Amino acid sequence: xxxxxxxxxxxxxxxxxxxxxxxxxxxxxxxxxxxxxxxxxxxxxxxxxxxxxxxxxxxxxxxxxxxxxxxxxxxxxxxxxxxxxxxxxxxxxxxxxxxxxxxx
Numbered sequence: 001x002x003x004x005x006x007x008x009x010x011x012x013x014x015x016x017x018x019x020x021x022x023x024x025x026x027x028x029x030x031x032x033x034x035x036x037x038x039x040x041x042x043x044x045x046x047x048x049x050x051x052x053x054x055x056x057x058x059x060x061x062x063x064x065x066x067x068x069x070x071x072x073x074x075x076x077x078x079x080x081x082x083x084x085x086x087x088x089x090x091x092x093x094x095x096x097x098x099x100x101x102x103x104x
Contacts, residue, residue, distance in 0.1 A: 009057045014066035023067050025059055034063035034085070042077045043067070048084040064088040068095045079103060 012025045023034045032050040036043050045067055050059050064085050071078045078099040080086045089099045 009054070009059070012059070012062075014062055016066070016070060023063050023070070025063060027054055027057075027059070030054055032059040032063060034060075034067050034082070036067065042079055043071050044079045044081055045085045046081045048082050060084050061088065068092075068099070071098065 008027050012027045015024050015026075017024050021036050021038065023036075025032045030051040030053065032054060033048070034045060035047045035049075036045050038044070045064075048060050048063060050057075065088075067085075068078065068089070070076075072095070076098070078095075080089055080099055080101050081103075086101050089095050089101075
């Protein structure tokens with residue numbers, strides 16, 4: 001995080017950008033995203049992208065948490081396609097009741 005102010009990363013908020021089907025965080029003009037598609041009351045979490053300069057700052061974790069909390073609040077089932085989200089769910093059993101990694 002040499003080029004970024006720790007406060008910028010820590011205070012960055014996750015925004016649900018429904019028009020672009022993603023959850024996003026802007027830190028110093030660099031956008032981190034968790035993309036999804038929505039079909040048949042299921043949220044398909046497809047891809048997480050964090051700029052190289054911001055990796056290892058927990059932004060992917062914040063995005064995954066926000067998306068899964070959104071799904072829980074809206075009583076949606078989640079299909080985790082993104083490897084990062086699969087790993088996150090694997091270590092957070094509180095989400096496993098409504099998350100699957102199977103497309104079936």
